Amino acid sequence: MYIYDEMDQAIVDQRVKQFRGQVARRLNGELTEEEFRPLRLMNGLYLQLHAYMLRVAVPYGVLSSTQMRKLAHIARRYDKGYGHFTTRQNIQFNWPKLEDTPDILAELSDVQMHAIQTSGNCIRNVTADQYAGVAADEIEDPRIYSEIIRQWSTLHPEFSFLPRKFKFAVTGAPHDRAALRVHDVGLRLYENEAGEIGFEVMVGGGQGRTPMLAKTIRPFLARRDLLSYVEAIMRVYNRFGRRDNKYKARIKILVHEIGAEEFTRLVEEEWEHLRGGELDLPLAEVQRMRRFFRPPGYEDLDDPVTWYELKKAENVNFSRWAAANVAAHKQPGYAIANISLKPIGGVPGDATAEQMDAVADLADRYSVGEIRVTHEQNLVLPHLKKADLFDLWRALEAIDLATPNVGFVTDIIACPGLDYCALATARSIPVAQRLSERFADIERQRDIGPLRIKISGCINACGHHHVGHIGILGLEKRGEESYQVTLGGRADENAAIGKIVGPAFTADGIVDAVETVIDTYLDLREEGEEFIDTLERTGHDPFKERLYGAR
Amino acid sequence: MALVRDGQVVQGAQDEWVRVGDAEPVPDNTPAVVTLARWREERSRLLRREAPLGVQLASGDDVAEIADDVARFGLIALEFPAFTDGRAYSSARLLRERYGFMGELRAVGNVLRDQFAFMHRCGFDAFEVRDADADAWSEALAEVRVWYQPAADRHFTAMRLRHRRVAAE
Numbered sequence A: 001m002y003i004y005d006e007m008d009q010a011i012v013d014q015r016v017k018q019f020r021g022q023v024a025r026r027l028n029g030e031l032t033e034e035e036f037r038p039l040r041l042m043n044g045l046y047l048q049l050h051a052y053m054l055r056v057a058v059p060y061g062v063l064s065s066t067q068m069r070k071l072a073h074i075a076r077r078y079d080k081g082y083g084h085f086t087t088r089q090n091i092q093f094n095w096p097k098l099e100d101t102p103d104i105l106a107e108l109s110d111v112q113m114h115a116i117q118t119s120g121n122c123i124r125n126v127t128a129d130q131y132a133g134v135a136a137d138e139i140e141d142p143r144i145y146s147e148i149i150r151q152w153s154t155l156h157p158e159f160s161f162l163p164r165k166f167k168f169a170v171t172g173a174p175h176d177r178a179a180l181r182v183h184d185v186g187l188r189l190y191e192n193e194a195g196e197i198g199f200e201v202m203v204g205g206g207q208g209r210t211p212m213l214a215k216t217i218r219p220f221l222a223r224r225d226l227l228s229y230v231e232a233i234m235r236v237y238n239r240f241g242r243r244d245n246k247y248k249a250r251i252k253i254l255v256h257e258i259g260a261e262e263f264t265r266l267v268e269e270e271w272e273h274l275r276g277g278e279l280d281l282p283l284a285e286v287q288r289m290r291r292f293f294r295p296p297g298y299e300d301l302d303d304p305v306t307w308y309e310l311k312k313a314e315n316v317n318f319s320r321w322a323a324a325n326v327a328a329h330k331q332p333g334y335a336i337a338n339i340s341l342k343p344i345g346g347v348p349g350d351a352t353a354e355q356m357d358a359v360a361d362l363a364d365r366y367s368v369g370e371i372r373v374t375h376e377q378n379l380v381l382p383h384l385k386k387a388d389l390f391d392l393w394r395a396l397e398a399i400d401l402a403t404p405n406v407g408f409v410t411d412i413i414a415c416p417g418l419d420y421c422a423l424a425t426a427r428s429i430p431v432a433q434r435l436s437e438r439f440a441d442i443e444r445q446r447d448i449g450p451l452r453i454k455i456s457g458c459i460n461a462c463g464h465h466h467v468g469h470i471g472i473l474g475l476e477k478r479g480e481e482s483y484q485v486t487l488g489g490r491a492d493e494n495a496a497i498g499k500i501v502g503p504a505f506t507a508d509g510i511v512d513a514v515e516t517v518i519d520t521y522l523d524l525r526e527e528g529e530e531f532i533d534t535l536e537r538t539g540h541d542p543f544k545e546r547l548y549g550a551r
Numbered sequence B: 001m002a003l004v005r006d007g008q009v010v011q012g013a014q015d016e017w018v019r020v021g022d023a024e025p026v027p028d029n030t031p032a033v034v035t036l037a038r039w040r041e042e043r044s045r046l047l048r049r050e051a052p053l054g055v056q057l058a059s060g061d062d063v064a065e066i067a068d069d070v071a072r073f074g075l076i077a078l079e080f081p082a083f084t085d086g087r088a089y090s091s092a093r094l095l096r097e098r099y100g101f102m103g104e105l106r107a108v109g110n111v112l113r114d115q116f117a118f119m120h121r122c123g124f125d126a127f128e129v130r131d132a133d134a135d136a137w138s139e140a141l142a143e144v145r146v147w148y149q150p151a152a153d154r155h156f157t158a159m160r161l162r163h164r165r166v167a168a169e
Helices: A006-027 A033-041 A065-078 A098-110 A142-153 A223-240 A251-258 A260-274 A283-292 A306-314 A316-325 A353-366 A386-398 A429-438 A442-448 A510-524 A531-538 A541-548 B036-047 B063-072 B087-098 B113-122 B137-142 B158-168
Strands: A045-047 A052-056 A062-064 A082-085 A091-093 A168-171 A185-191 A197-203 A215-222 A326-328 A334-339 A350-352 A370-373 A379-385 A453-456 A470-477 A480-487 B002-005 B008-010 B032-035 B053-057 B075-080 B104-109 B126-129
Touching: A006 A033, A006 A098, A006 B158, A033 A045, A052 A098, A062 A065, A065 A082, A065 A091, A065 A098, A065 A353, A065 A370, A082 A353, A142 A168, A142 A185, A142 A223, A142 A283, A185 A223, A197 A223, A197 A260, A215 A223, A215 A260, A223 A251, A223 A260, A223 B087, A251 A260, A283 B158, A306 A316, A306 A386, A316 A326, A316 A334, A316 A386, A316 A442, A334 A386, A350 A353, A353 A370, A353 A379, A353 A386, A379 A386, A429 A453, A429 A510, A442 A510, A470 A510, A480 A510, A510 A531, A510 A541, A531 A541, B032 B036, B036 B053, B036 B063, B053 B063, B063 B087, B075 B087, B087 B104, B087 B113, B113 B126, B113 B137
Parallel strands: A168 A185, A453 A470, B032 B053, B053 B075, B075 B104, B104 B126
Antiparallel strands: A045 A052, A052 A091, A062 A370, A082 A091, A082 A350, A185 A197, A197 A215, A326 A334, A334 A379, A370 A379, A470 A480, B002 B008, B002 B126
């Protein structure tokens, strides 16, 4: 993984020092809360319903075991013993004290971490495929370019006060595991017909109250032009994005209002001035960066691995876990394991300090000390020998992290909702918990198969409900929580925005409604169809009829 | 209000520039700053003036409008109606890096010490700030020594420094 040199460290250290001064000015009254707000937001510090919340960046979801142990330490020392992994592959601490936050940031800088630009109207943490570097279907490692973008975007003097927040995602495989089309900018690495590797550039996707899929504005961008081109995009957005209405300020609205064609023209015109200049990305830089992401020394192993196959055959629980949570690795004899942070009845994405420490130890023992965070709020160990999987699984079971549900109905994304968030209109976590309990039976989950439920506690859509196969949006109606259901969203390479199926359900009725949708699918499905396939074949009508009766 | 120019705190009385409202006459013998609207309407007359001329742009004004005229101005003031409105950062870089403006580039409006370093990098060399912030100027700049991106201040980027170091080895 990327290792800071003294320049990277200097930037993070100066930031900690600067923030310490700002907190001191706030505490002694020199700064009002109003004036302090944008400064704390530049450092990931939010004021929530009950307390401050600190969001720490995990660049493109990559963590070392040392960093994970530091997160565990922070959870224990400065918080209530747990942390929450987010849909931007970050981690949030829900109960820090303001006066402790400079110390927390200083502790983070000791392990090359920070909270820079995890909030505010700036370029946020770059996300990437959680299987980067190890996916069997990968063409080019997106971490190389994610780190290049991270550096370019960090404390960018021109783009720190954008009309609104700005999110990049990068993938390097045909299967999109990073939800490119619902990002402000999505970058897909691929090889063109001439055999060159470059990016498809998509702009203007997003969720919130106006969900939109990003449009491709450049089918192929050479790698050396990456930074000059994204700088051109940012400059057009910074100059022309709307600032009169917070809800119309994302780049998707600009692209929509002036049209993708005109937007593209503006970007290309700006780029003509910038390309080939100081922002040119030399091959030497790509090569330098690539060295940080070199594969660890894999052994030459046979595949299939007898021991692994044998253990699956004799232990049904292990076999279930392997079927759901283990993914294909590019190296024979190796595998990728997902660690579900969705125990039945638990809070999606939460991990205790003890679990973080245990995962760090397991990463050291089995995965070259490396861990990933997924945008689906799970963890990944990316470099595992198949022969070690059984021992790993037993160790995970011991710390309640072996739930075999990755990709299934109980692998739910949920925002913090009204339990924590000042913006929320309804609770999300309890809905996720009740759904999880309703579908607890693992055989039933396996029968239902891959199904993505995503829950947001307000229209800002932090829980990605627009791209859930089943999306749930918590609203407030006459003082009561109510839940609107969307169907047919997806965040993969066939991205789609879900459609509202009908009138909202009560807090009591929402779990039954989801069960009705799933039962309808089970009744209608044809051989080999997943939920989303059946839905796309039949359309929404049969589901509506079952939910609301014939009309 | 205080003016920080080239890193020095300048007393209000020492600021030679006078800002002229659209309804007021432009004084002949004093450095005067007019609005973009005034410049548009009275361009030919203003060009005949002998005393230095400045122009002030609102954050939504398109800086390209004065691209061909930048050499005529001794001062360009860019407004920050709120510190969260970041359009003037782009305007500043365009003026310096694309249109070659060499005069005084002044940040006016909601200009706070916490943004000094960003503004400086984008090409501003003068700042109208509240008195309490004026002395923080040098401290704010000293806080930052390494930059990842190229900007109007022509600092070497971290990337370039790294490759130079490799080349030297």
